[in-house]
Ligand SMILES: O=C(O)CCC(=O)C(=O)O
Protein backbone atom coordinates (compact mmCIF):
# COMPACT_ATOMS: atom_id res chain seq x y z
CA UNK A 348 0.00 0.00 0.00
CA UNK A 349 2.90 2.31 0.77
CA UNK A 350 4.00 2.79 -2.80
CA UNK A 351 0.58 3.94 -3.92
CA UNK A 352 0.75 7.48 -5.12
CA UNK A 353 -2.58 8.94 -6.14
CA UNK A 354 -1.25 12.46 -6.60
CA UNK A 355 1.31 12.09 -9.35
CA UNK A 356 0.76 8.72 -10.98
CA UNK A 357 -2.10 8.66 -13.50
CA UNK A 358 -2.13 4.86 -13.36
CA UNK A 359 -2.65 4.93 -9.61
CA UNK A 360 -5.36 7.53 -9.91
CA UNK A 361 -6.93 5.28 -12.54
CA UNK A 362 -6.98 2.56 -9.89
CA UNK A 363 -9.29 4.70 -7.75
CA UNK A 364 -11.82 4.73 -10.58
CA UNK A 365 -11.49 1.00 -11.12
CA UNK A 366 -11.98 0.10 -7.50
CA UNK A 367 -14.94 2.47 -7.24
CA UNK A 368 -16.54 0.82 -10.28
CA UNK A 369 -16.01 -2.61 -8.73
CA UNK A 370 -17.60 -1.50 -5.48
CA UNK A 371 -20.55 0.06 -7.31
CA UNK A 372 -21.10 -3.26 -9.14
CA UNK A 373 -20.99 -5.02 -5.81
CA UNK A 374 -23.47 -2.55 -4.33
CA UNK A 375 -25.83 -3.13 -7.25
CA UNK A 376 -25.70 -6.89 -6.70
CA UNK A 377 -26.52 -6.27 -3.07
CA UNK A 378 -29.46 -4.05 -4.05
CA UNK A 379 -30.76 -6.80 -6.36
CA UNK A 380 -30.58 -9.37 -3.59
CA UNK A 381 -32.35 -7.02 -1.27
CA UNK A 382 -34.97 -6.32 -3.92
CA UNK A 383 -35.59 -10.07 -4.40
CA UNK A 384 -36.17 -10.44 -0.69
CA UNK A 385 -38.51 -7.48 -0.68
CA UNK A 386 -40.48 -8.98 -3.60
CA UNK A 387 -40.71 -12.35 -1.85
CA UNK A 388 -41.84 -10.78 1.41
CA UNK A 389 -44.38 -8.62 -0.41
CA UNK A 390 -45.87 -11.67 -2.16
CA UNK A 391 -45.96 -13.60 1.10
CA UNK A 392 -47.74 -10.79 2.85
CA UNK A 393 -50.30 -10.62 0.01
CA UNK A 394 -50.89 -14.39 0.09
CA UNK A 395 -51.26 -14.59 3.82
CA UNK A 396 -53.67 -11.69 3.85
CA UNK A 397 -55.88 -13.11 1.02
CA UNK A 398 -57.89 -15.61 3.17
CA UNK A 399 -58.44 -13.00 5.83
CA UNK A 400 -59.88 -10.62 3.26
CA UNK A 401 -62.24 -13.39 2.12
CA UNK A 402 -63.32 -14.04 5.68
CA UNK A 403 -63.98 -10.43 6.50
CA UNK A 404 -67.53 -9.86 7.71
CA UNK A 405 -68.38 -13.56 7.76
CA UNK A 406 -65.80 -14.88 10.15
CA UNK A 407 -68.04 -17.43 11.85
CA UNK A 408 -69.10 -19.04 8.58
CA UNK A 409 -65.52 -18.99 7.30
CA UNK A 410 -64.03 -20.69 10.31
CA UNK A 411 -66.83 -23.27 10.30
CA UNK A 412 -65.26 -24.75 7.22
CA UNK A 413 -62.47 -27.16 8.18
CA UNK A 414 -60.66 -26.40 4.95
CA UNK A 415 -60.38 -22.91 6.23
CA UNK A 416 -59.65 -23.54 9.86
CA UNK A 417 -57.04 -26.16 9.16
CA UNK A 418 -54.89 -24.01 6.85
CA UNK A 419 -55.17 -21.15 9.32
CA UNK A 420 -53.98 -23.28 12.13
CA UNK A 421 -51.23 -24.92 10.17
CA UNK A 422 -50.10 -21.58 8.87
CA UNK A 423 -50.03 -19.99 12.28
CA UNK A 424 -48.35 -23.05 13.72
CA UNK A 425 -45.32 -23.14 11.42
CA UNK A 426 -45.11 -20.32 8.80
CA UNK A 427 -44.30 -17.37 11.01
CA UNK A 428 -41.57 -19.30 12.70
CA UNK A 429 -39.83 -19.93 9.40
CA UNK A 430 -40.59 -16.43 8.20
CA UNK A 431 -38.84 -15.04 11.23
CA UNK A 432 -35.76 -16.98 10.19
CA UNK A 433 -36.06 -15.74 6.59
CA UNK A 434 -36.45 -12.11 7.61
CA UNK A 435 -33.63 -12.24 10.12
CA UNK A 436 -31.27 -13.86 7.65
CA UNK A 437 -28.80 -11.23 6.36
CA UNK A 438 -29.19 -10.57 2.64
CA UNK A 439 -26.09 -10.35 0.46
CA UNK A 440 -23.54 -11.60 2.98
CA UNK A 441 -21.28 -12.23 0.02
CA UNK A 442 -21.43 -8.58 -1.05
CA UNK A 443 -20.85 -7.40 2.49
CA UNK A 444 -17.76 -9.61 2.77
CA UNK A 445 -16.49 -8.33 -0.57
CA UNK A 446 -16.89 -4.74 0.58
CA UNK A 447 -15.06 -5.47 3.85
CA UNK A 448 -12.23 -7.04 1.97
CA UNK A 449 -11.90 -4.07 -0.39
CA UNK A 450 -11.79 -1.55 2.44
CA UNK A 451 -8.10 -2.27 2.91
CA UNK A 452 -7.40 -1.13 -0.65
CA UNK A 453 -9.05 2.25 -0.24
CA UNK A 454 -7.13 5.51 0.27
CA UNK A 455 -5.58 6.15 3.68
CA UNK A 456 -5.95 9.27 5.84
CA UNK A 457 -2.69 10.61 4.45
CA UNK A 458 -4.07 10.27 0.92
CA UNK A 459 -7.09 12.35 1.84
CA UNK A 460 -4.84 14.94 3.51
CA UNK A 461 -2.68 15.14 0.40
CA UNK A 462 -5.73 15.64 -1.83
CA UNK A 463 -7.24 18.21 0.56
CA UNK A 464 -3.99 20.14 0.67
CA UNK A 465 -3.71 20.02 -3.13
CA UNK A 466 -7.12 21.68 -3.51
CA UNK A 467 -6.16 24.09 -0.74
CA UNK A 468 -3.00 25.14 -2.60
CA UNK A 469 -4.95 25.62 -5.82
CA UNK A 470 -7.47 27.73 -3.92
CA UNK A 471 -4.72 29.90 -2.42
CA UNK A 472 -2.44 30.24 -5.42
CA UNK A 473 -5.15 31.09 -7.93
CA UNK A 474 -7.24 33.09 -5.47
CA UNK A 475 -10.30 30.90 -6.18
CA UNK A 476 -13.43 31.62 -4.13
CA UNK A 477 -14.97 28.52 -2.50
CA UNK A 478 -18.21 29.10 -4.40
CA UNK A 479 -16.39 29.09 -7.76
CA UNK A 480 -14.16 26.18 -6.87
CA UNK A 481 -17.20 24.11 -5.85
CA UNK A 482 -18.76 24.62 -9.26
CA UNK A 483 -15.52 23.94 -11.15
CA UNK A 484 -14.42 27.48 -12.08
CA UNK A 485 -10.67 27.82 -11.49
CA UNK A 486 -8.66 30.85 -12.55
CA UNK A 487 -10.87 31.58 -15.53
CA UNK A 488 -11.23 27.97 -16.70
CA UNK A 489 -14.61 26.27 -16.34
CA UNK A 490 -14.03 22.57 -15.69
CA UNK A 491 -16.67 19.91 -16.20
CA UNK A 492 -16.51 18.91 -12.55
CA UNK A 493 -17.87 20.05 -9.22
CA UNK A 494 -17.66 19.46 -5.49
CA UNK A 495 -20.41 18.03 -3.29
CA UNK A 496 -21.60 19.47 -0.01
CA UNK A 497 -19.55 16.91 1.89
CA UNK A 498 -16.43 17.77 -0.20
CA UNK A 499 -16.92 21.41 0.79
CA UNK A 500 -17.33 20.46 4.43
CA UNK A 501 -13.97 18.66 4.34
CA UNK A 502 -12.36 21.76 2.78
CA UNK A 503 -13.97 23.90 5.49
CA UNK A 504 -12.57 21.61 8.18
CA UNK A 505 -9.09 22.00 6.70
CA UNK A 506 -9.31 25.81 6.84
CA UNK A 507 -10.80 25.65 10.30
CA UNK A 508 -7.89 23.60 11.60
CA UNK A 509 -5.46 26.10 10.15
CA UNK A 510 -7.35 28.84 11.99
CA UNK A 511 -8.59 30.53 8.82
CA UNK A 512 -12.15 31.02 10.08
CA UNK A 513 -13.18 33.47 7.39
CA UNK A 514 -12.39 31.00 4.60
CA UNK A 515 -13.82 28.10 6.63
CA UNK A 516 -17.11 29.97 6.99
CA UNK A 517 -17.22 30.57 3.22
CA UNK A 518 -16.78 26.87 2.55
CA UNK A 519 -19.46 26.03 5.14
CA UNK A 520 -21.88 28.43 3.52
CA UNK A 521 -21.30 26.70 0.18
CA UNK A 522 -21.70 23.30 1.90
CA UNK A 523 -25.09 24.42 3.25
CA UNK A 524 -26.22 25.74 -0.11
CA UNK A 525 -25.37 22.41 -1.76
CA UNK A 526 -27.33 20.38 0.78
CA UNK A 527 -30.79 19.43 -0.49
CA UNK A 528 -33.49 18.15 1.90
CA UNK A 529 -33.78 15.11 -0.37
CA UNK A 530 -30.14 14.22 0.34
CA UNK A 531 -30.79 13.89 4.05
CA UNK A 532 -31.09 10.10 4.06
CA UNK A 533 -27.98 9.68 1.93
CA UNK A 534 -26.01 12.11 4.07
CA UNK A 535 -27.04 10.28 7.22
CA UNK A 536 -25.44 7.12 5.82
CA UNK A 537 -22.21 9.11 5.73
CA UNK A 538 -22.91 10.46 9.22
CA UNK A 539 -23.06 13.94 7.75
CA UNK A 540 -25.77 16.28 8.94
CA UNK A 541 -26.79 19.84 8.42
CA UNK A 542 -26.26 20.39 12.14
CA UNK A 543 -22.55 19.47 11.74
CA UNK A 544 -22.17 22.27 9.25
CA UNK A 545 -24.19 24.65 11.41
CA UNK A 546 -22.13 23.92 14.52
CA UNK A 547 -18.83 24.54 12.80
CA UNK A 548 -20.16 27.69 11.17
CA UNK A 549 -21.26 28.98 14.59
CA UNK A 550 -17.76 28.20 15.90
CA UNK A 551 -16.26 30.23 13.05
CA UNK A 552 -18.46 33.21 13.82
CA UNK A 553 -17.56 33.03 17.50
CA UNK A 554 -13.86 32.86 16.64
CA UNK A 555 -14.31 35.90 14.41
CA UNK A 556 -16.02 37.70 17.29
CA UNK A 557 -19.54 37.70 15.94
CA UNK A 558 -21.74 36.16 18.61
CA UNK A 559 -24.90 37.50 16.97
CA UNK A 560 -24.28 35.52 13.79
CA UNK A 561 -23.26 32.46 15.80
CA UNK A 562 -26.60 32.57 17.62
CA UNK A 563 -28.50 32.97 14.37
CA UNK A 564 -26.80 29.90 12.86
CA UNK A 565 -27.37 27.77 15.97
CA UNK A 566 -31.04 28.64 15.86
CA UNK A 567 -31.59 28.31 12.12
CA UNK A 568 -29.28 25.40 11.15
CA UNK A 569 -28.96 23.48 14.41
CA UNK A 570 -32.55 24.10 15.55
CA UNK A 571 -31.52 25.03 19.07
CA UNK A 572 -33.79 26.82 21.51
CA UNK A 573 -32.65 30.09 23.04
CA UNK A 574 -31.77 28.29 26.27
CA UNK A 575 -29.76 25.65 24.42
CA UNK A 576 -27.96 28.37 22.50
CA UNK A 577 -27.06 30.19 25.73
CA UNK A 578 -25.57 27.00 27.15
CA UNK A 579 -23.71 26.17 23.93
CA UNK A 580 -22.21 29.62 23.52
CA UNK A 581 -21.08 29.73 27.14
CA UNK A 582 -19.54 26.29 26.80
CA UNK A 583 -17.66 27.23 23.64
CA UNK A 584 -16.45 30.50 25.10
CA UNK A 585 -15.26 28.84 28.29
CA UNK A 586 -13.65 25.63 27.18
CA UNK A 587 -13.56 25.82 23.40
CA UNK A 588 -14.41 22.73 21.46
CA UNK A 589 -11.99 19.86 21.39
CA UNK A 590 -13.87 18.06 18.65
CA UNK A 591 -11.66 19.88 16.13
CA UNK A 592 -7.91 19.45 16.05
CA UNK A 593 -5.87 22.53 15.29
CA UNK A 594 -2.75 22.83 13.22
CA UNK A 595 -0.58 25.88 12.93
CA UNK A 596 -1.51 28.55 10.44
CA UNK A 597 0.98 28.49 7.58
CA UNK A 598 -0.38 29.86 4.30
CA UNK A 599 1.92 32.91 4.14
CA UNK A 600 4.95 30.70 4.11
CA UNK A 601 3.30 28.16 1.83
CA UNK A 602 2.47 30.46 -1.07
CA UNK A 603 3.10 34.14 -0.49
CA UNK A 604 0.70 36.63 -2.00
CA UNK A 605 3.16 38.26 -4.38
CA UNK A 606 3.94 34.83 -5.74
CA UNK A 607 0.28 33.89 -6.12
CA UNK A 608 -0.51 37.05 -8.06
CA UNK A 609 1.97 35.96 -10.73
CA UNK A 610 0.52 32.44 -10.89
CA UNK A 611 -2.91 33.80 -11.75
CA UNK A 612 -4.11 34.21 -15.31
CA UNK A 613 -4.75 37.90 -14.62
CA UNK A 614 -0.99 38.48 -14.27
CA UNK A 615 0.36 40.81 -16.94
CA UNK A 616 3.99 40.15 -17.87
CA UNK A 617 6.21 43.20 -17.61
CA UNK A 618 7.29 44.79 -20.90
CA UNK A 619 10.66 43.40 -21.94
CA UNK A 620 12.05 46.15 -24.14
CA UNK A 621 15.72 45.45 -23.43
CA UNK A 622 15.39 41.76 -23.99
CA UNK A 623 15.78 39.85 -27.18
CA UNK A 624 14.62 36.80 -28.92
CA UNK A 625 17.19 35.35 -31.28
CA UNK A 626 19.26 32.34 -32.15
CA UNK A 627 22.23 31.58 -29.93
CA UNK A 628 25.08 30.75 -32.25
CA UNK A 629 27.90 32.03 -30.12
CA UNK A 630 28.19 30.22 -26.82
CA UNK A 631 29.93 27.23 -28.30
CA UNK A 632 30.97 26.22 -31.83
CA UNK A 633 28.26 23.58 -31.73
CA UNK A 634 25.60 26.25 -31.67
CA UNK A 635 26.86 27.74 -34.91
CA UNK A 636 25.79 24.51 -36.52
CA UNK A 637 22.65 23.87 -34.50
CA UNK A 638 21.31 27.14 -33.15
CA UNK A 639 18.50 27.14 -30.60
CA UNK A 640 15.88 29.85 -30.51
CA UNK A 641 16.72 31.78 -27.39
CA UNK A 642 14.62 34.21 -25.43
CA UNK A 643 16.29 36.50 -22.90
CA UNK A 644 13.98 36.71 -19.92
CA UNK A 645 16.11 38.77 -17.59
CA UNK A 646 19.50 40.45 -17.68
CA UNK A 647 20.06 40.67 -13.94
CA UNK A 648 20.10 37.89 -12.94
CA UNK A 649 20.91 36.62 -16.39
CA UNK A 650 18.20 34.25 -17.52
CA UNK A 651 17.33 32.76 -20.90
CA UNK A 652 14.88 30.23 -22.25
CA UNK A 653 15.67 28.04 -25.24
CA UNK A 654 12.92 26.45 -27.27
CA UNK A 655 12.52 23.04 -28.87
CA UNK A 656 15.79 21.76 -27.48
CA UNK A 657 14.87 18.14 -26.84
CA UNK A 658 12.93 16.09 -29.34
CA UNK A 659 9.75 14.22 -28.42
CA UNK A 660 11.57 10.94 -28.76
CA UNK A 661 14.37 12.08 -26.44
CA UNK A 662 11.78 13.20 -23.90
CA UNK A 663 9.99 9.85 -24.16
CA UNK A 664 13.26 8.07 -23.53
CA UNK A 665 14.06 10.33 -20.57
CA UNK A 666 10.69 9.62 -19.03
CA UNK A 667 11.15 5.90 -19.56
CA UNK A 668 14.51 6.12 -17.82
CA UNK A 669 13.37 8.19 -14.86
CA UNK A 670 9.89 6.76 -14.23
CA UNK A 671 11.07 3.73 -12.22
CA UNK A 672 13.26 5.99 -10.11
CA UNK A 673 10.68 8.54 -9.15
CA UNK A 674 9.72 7.74 -5.64
CA UNK A 675 6.93 9.13 -3.59
CA UNK A 676 8.57 12.03 -1.85
CA UNK A 677 5.42 13.27 -0.18
CA UNK A 678 6.07 14.97 3.09
CA UNK A 679 3.23 13.48 5.09
CA UNK A 680 4.21 14.24 8.64
CA UNK A 681 2.52 17.32 10.02
CA UNK A 682 5.32 17.76 12.57
CA UNK A 683 7.80 18.29 9.77
CA UNK A 684 7.97 22.08 9.41
CA UNK A 685 8.85 21.81 5.76
CA UNK A 686 5.94 19.61 4.89
CA UNK A 687 4.39 22.31 2.80
CA UNK A 688 7.45 23.51 0.92
CA UNK A 689 7.35 21.09 -1.94
CA UNK A 690 4.95 18.39 -3.08
CA UNK A 691 6.67 16.33 -5.75
CA UNK A 692 8.32 13.04 -6.51
CA UNK A 693 12.03 13.31 -7.19
CA UNK A 694 14.86 11.06 -8.28
CA UNK A 695 18.55 11.69 -8.77
CA UNK A 696 19.30 10.51 -12.16
CA UNK A 697 20.85 8.51 -13.65
CA UNK A 698 21.66 6.29 -10.69
CA UNK A 699 22.78 2.74 -10.11
CA UNK A 700 19.37 1.46 -11.17
CA UNK A 701 19.54 3.09 -14.57
CA UNK A 702 20.29 0.46 -17.19
CA UNK A 703 23.53 1.20 -19.05
CA UNK A 704 22.14 0.73 -22.51
CA UNK A 705 23.72 2.39 -25.48
CA UNK A 706 20.71 4.69 -25.97
CA UNK A 707 20.63 5.70 -22.31
CA UNK A 708 24.32 6.53 -22.21
CA UNK A 709 24.08 8.43 -25.46
CA UNK A 710 21.10 10.46 -24.28
CA UNK A 711 22.75 11.36 -20.98
CA UNK A 712 25.88 12.44 -22.82
CA UNK A 713 23.75 14.53 -25.15
CA UNK A 714 22.03 16.26 -22.25
CA UNK A 715 25.37 17.01 -20.60
CA UNK A 716 26.53 18.48 -23.90
CA UNK A 717 23.37 20.53 -24.31
CA UNK A 718 23.86 21.98 -20.85
CA UNK A 719 27.40 23.07 -21.61
CA UNK A 720 26.51 24.25 -25.12
CA UNK A 721 23.65 26.41 -23.92
CA UNK A 722 25.44 27.84 -20.92
CA UNK A 723 29.05 27.91 -22.03
CA UNK A 724 29.82 26.45 -18.63
CA UNK A 725 31.65 23.25 -17.95
CA UNK A 726 28.78 20.95 -17.19
CA UNK A 727 30.38 17.78 -16.06
CA UNK A 728 27.26 16.97 -14.12
CA UNK A 729 26.18 13.57 -15.31
CA UNK A 730 25.47 12.50 -11.78
CA UNK A 731 23.47 15.49 -10.76
CA UNK A 732 20.31 15.55 -12.78
CA UNK A 733 17.15 15.51 -10.83
CA UNK A 734 13.93 14.23 -12.37
CA UNK A 735 10.95 15.96 -10.77
CA UNK A 736 7.28 15.06 -11.12
CA UNK A 737 4.49 17.28 -9.80
CA UNK A 738 1.00 15.82 -9.38
CA UNK A 739 -2.32 17.60 -9.01
CA UNK A 740 -1.81 20.60 -6.74
CA UNK A 741 1.94 19.83 -6.82
CA UNK A 742 3.97 22.94 -6.07
CA UNK A 743 7.28 24.31 -4.88
CA UNK A 744 7.31 27.25 -2.49
CA UNK A 745 9.65 30.14 -3.33
CA UNK A 746 13.27 29.20 -2.63
CA UNK A 747 16.82 29.75 -3.83
CA UNK A 748 18.77 26.98 -5.50
CA UNK A 749 22.01 27.86 -3.74
CA UNK A 750 22.68 26.39 -0.33
CA UNK A 751 24.76 29.25 1.07
CA UNK A 752 26.05 27.00 3.80
CA UNK A 753 28.91 24.64 4.39
CA UNK A 754 27.73 21.18 3.63
CA UNK A 755 29.60 18.31 2.12
CA UNK A 756 28.27 19.09 -1.32
CA UNK A 757 29.33 22.75 -1.36
CA UNK A 758 32.71 21.86 0.09
CA UNK A 759 33.38 19.40 -2.70
CA UNK A 760 31.72 21.08 -5.66
CA UNK A 761 31.12 24.66 -4.64
CA UNK A 762 27.64 26.14 -4.59
CA UNK A 763 25.13 26.10 -7.41
CA UNK A 764 26.43 28.69 -9.85
CA UNK A 765 23.69 28.15 -12.41
CA UNK A 766 20.45 26.21 -12.85
CA UNK A 767 19.29 24.52 -16.05
CA UNK A 768 15.70 23.27 -16.18
CA UNK A 769 14.39 20.98 -18.95
CA UNK A 770 10.61 21.06 -19.30
CA UNK A 771 9.50 17.60 -20.35
CA UNK A 772 5.81 18.25 -20.87
CA UNK A 773 3.37 21.08 -21.44
CA UNK A 774 1.13 21.70 -18.44
CA UNK A 775 -2.37 22.66 -19.54
CA UNK A 776 -3.14 24.72 -16.45
CA UNK A 777 -0.75 25.76 -13.69
CA UNK A 778 2.75 24.52 -12.92
CA UNK A 779 4.61 27.62 -14.14
CA UNK A 780 8.00 28.49 -12.68
CA UNK A 781 7.65 31.90 -11.04
CA UNK A 782 10.33 34.42 -10.01
CA UNK A 783 8.42 36.76 -7.71
CA UNK A 784 11.17 39.38 -7.36
CA UNK A 785 11.50 39.59 -11.15
CA UNK A 786 7.73 39.56 -11.66
CA UNK A 787 8.39 36.74 -14.10
CA UNK A 788 6.34 33.66 -14.99
CA UNK A 789 7.82 30.84 -17.10
CA UNK A 790 5.11 28.43 -18.27
CA UNK A 791 5.91 24.73 -18.47
CA UNK A 792 6.26 23.97 -22.20
CA UNK A 793 7.54 20.74 -23.64
CA UNK A 794 11.08 20.90 -25.01
CA UNK A 795 11.90 24.26 -23.42
CA UNK A 796 15.07 24.76 -21.40
CA UNK A 797 15.44 27.53 -18.81
CA UNK A 798 18.86 28.70 -17.67
CA UNK A 799 19.86 31.25 -15.06
CA UNK A 800 22.78 32.26 -12.86
CA UNK A 801 22.22 31.98 -9.14
CA UNK A 802 25.28 34.06 -8.32
CA UNK A 803 25.70 37.71 -9.14
CA UNK A 804 27.92 38.06 -12.22
CA UNK A 805 29.97 40.82 -10.67
CA UNK A 806 30.38 40.03 -7.01
CA UNK A 807 29.67 36.32 -7.24
CA UNK A 808 27.45 36.88 -4.20
CA UNK A 809 24.27 34.87 -3.93
CA UNK A 810 21.72 36.67 -6.03
CA UNK A 811 18.57 36.90 -3.95
CA UNK A 812 16.57 37.96 -6.98
CA UNK A 813 16.80 34.40 -8.28
CA UNK A 814 14.14 33.36 -5.76
CA UNK A 815 11.64 31.13 -7.53
CA UNK A 816 8.90 28.56 -7.00
CA UNK A 817 6.30 26.53 -8.86
CA UNK A 818 2.58 27.39 -9.04
CA UNK A 819 0.36 24.45 -8.09
CA UNK A 820 -0.45 22.21 -11.04
CA UNK A 821 -4.17 22.41 -11.74
CA UNK A 822 -4.65 20.07 -14.68
CA UNK A 823 -2.49 17.00 -15.32
CA UNK A 824 1.07 16.57 -14.11
CA UNK A 825 4.36 18.40 -14.62
CA UNK A 826 7.68 16.75 -15.49
CA UNK A 827 11.04 18.52 -15.40
CA UNK A 828 14.69 17.59 -15.35
CA UNK A 829 16.83 19.93 -13.25
CA UNK A 830 20.56 20.30 -13.56
CA UNK A 831 22.80 22.47 -11.44
CA UNK A 832 26.21 23.69 -12.48
CA UNK A 833 28.44 24.03 -9.49
CA UNK A 834 31.02 26.77 -9.10
CA UNK A 835 33.90 24.35 -9.09
CA UNK A 836 32.76 22.59 -12.23
CA UNK A 837 33.67 25.74 -14.05
CA UNK A 838 37.26 24.89 -14.98
CA UNK A 839 38.33 28.50 -15.27
CA UNK A 840 37.96 28.82 -11.55
CA UNK A 841 39.66 25.55 -10.78
CA UNK A 842 43.26 26.80 -10.21
CA UNK A 843 42.08 29.57 -7.91
CA UNK A 844 40.09 27.17 -5.83
CA UNK A 845 43.09 24.86 -5.57
CA UNK A 846 45.17 27.80 -4.46
CA UNK A 847 42.73 28.79 -1.78
CA UNK A 848 44.33 28.96 1.67
CA UNK A 849 47.84 28.20 0.42
CA UNK A 850 48.34 30.97 -2.08
CA UNK A 851 51.97 31.56 -1.30
CA UNK A 852 52.89 27.93 -1.72
CA UNK A 853 50.68 27.67 -4.75
CA UNK A 854 52.19 30.66 -6.46
CA UNK A 855 55.68 29.71 -5.39
CA UNK A 856 55.51 26.92 -7.88
CA UNK A 857 56.55 28.17 -11.29
CA UNK A 858 54.09 25.99 -13.13
CA UNK A 859 51.22 27.45 -11.21
CA UNK A 860 52.41 31.00 -11.64
CA UNK A 861 52.96 30.46 -15.30
CA UNK A 862 49.57 28.89 -15.84
CA UNK A 863 47.91 31.63 -13.92
CA UNK A 864 49.81 34.35 -15.70
CA UNK A 865 49.29 32.90 -19.12
CA UNK A 866 45.66 32.36 -18.40
CA UNK A 867 45.16 35.88 -17.10
CA UNK A 868 47.08 37.25 -19.99
CA UNK A 869 45.15 35.75 -22.82
CA UNK A 870 42.11 33.74 -21.77
CA UNK A 871 39.93 36.48 -20.43
CA UNK A 872 40.52 38.62 -23.44
CA UNK A 873 39.33 35.89 -25.74
CA UNK A 874 36.61 34.96 -23.35
CA UNK A 875 35.32 38.48 -23.37
CA UNK A 876 34.85 38.20 -27.09
CA UNK A 877 33.46 34.73 -26.75
CA UNK A 878 30.72 35.57 -24.32
CA UNK A 879 30.04 39.13 -25.38
CA UNK A 880 26.81 38.13 -27.04
CA UNK A 881 25.49 36.28 -24.10
CA UNK A 882 26.16 37.81 -20.72
CA UNK A 883 24.76 41.07 -19.44
CA UNK A 884 26.37 44.33 -20.47
CA UNK A 885 27.20 45.01 -16.86
CA UNK A 886 29.42 41.97 -16.58
CA UNK A 887 31.08 42.76 -19.89
CA UNK A 888 31.85 46.27 -18.72
CA UNK A 889 33.28 44.93 -15.50
CA UNK A 890 35.50 42.59 -17.43
CA UNK A 891 36.64 45.36 -19.79
CA UNK A 892 37.50 47.57 -16.89
CA UNK A 893 39.56 44.83 -15.29
CA UNK A 894 41.51 44.17 -18.47
CA UNK A 895 43.69 47.19 -17.71
CA UNK A 896 44.84 45.57 -14.50
CA UNK A 897 45.96 42.36 -16.19
CA UNK A 898 49.61 41.49 -17.11
CA UNK A 899 51.30 43.22 -20.05
CA UNK A 900 53.17 41.56 -22.94
CA UNK A 901 56.46 42.18 -21.14
CA UNK A 902 55.19 40.24 -18.15
CA UNK A 903 54.39 37.25 -20.28
CA UNK A 904 57.86 37.44 -21.90
CA UNK A 905 59.52 37.52 -18.49
CA UNK A 906 57.60 34.50 -17.31
CA UNK A 907 58.25 32.58 -20.52
CA UNK A 908 61.93 33.31 -20.19
CA UNK A 909 61.98 32.21 -16.57
CA UNK A 910 60.55 28.81 -17.48
CA UNK A 911 62.96 28.65 -20.40
CA UNK A 912 65.94 29.22 -18.08
CA UNK A 913 64.76 26.51 -15.68
CA UNK A 914 64.32 24.14 -18.61
CA UNK A 915 67.85 24.83 -19.83
CA UNK A 916 69.66 24.99 -16.52
CA UNK A 917 68.22 21.75 -15.15
CA UNK A 918 68.04 19.94 -18.44
CA UNK A 919 64.29 19.28 -18.09
CA UNK A 920 62.55 17.57 -20.96
CA UNK A 921 59.37 19.32 -22.13
CA UNK A 922 57.32 16.19 -21.33
CA UNK A 923 58.63 16.19 -17.73
CA UNK A 924 58.26 19.91 -17.30
CA UNK A 925 54.69 19.72 -18.57
CA UNK A 926 53.81 17.21 -15.86
CA UNK A 927 55.67 18.99 -13.08
CA UNK A 928 58.90 16.97 -12.81
CA UNK A 929 61.86 19.35 -12.47
CA UNK A 930 65.36 18.14 -11.69
CA UNK A 931 64.20 15.10 -9.73
CA UNK A 932 61.47 16.95 -7.80
CA UNK A 933 57.86 16.11 -8.57
CA UNK A 934 55.74 19.22 -8.10
CA UNK A 935 52.02 19.07 -7.69
O1 LIG B 1 10.02 22.71 -11.60
C1 LIG B 1 10.39 23.87 -11.73
O2 LIG B 1 9.89 24.62 -12.58
C2 LIG B 1 11.42 24.44 -10.81
C3 LIG B 1 12.14 23.40 -10.05
C4 LIG B 1 13.06 23.98 -9.04
O3 LIG B 1 12.99 25.12 -8.72
C5 LIG B 1 14.08 23.15 -8.39
O4 LIG B 1 14.06 21.93 -8.58
O5 LIG B 1 14.93 23.71 -7.67
Ligand SMILES: [Fe+2]
Nearest residue numbers: 746747748815
Ligand atom coordinates in the same frame (compact mmCIF):
# COMPACT_ATOMS: atom_id res chain seq x y z
FE1 LIG C 1 14.76 25.73 -7.67
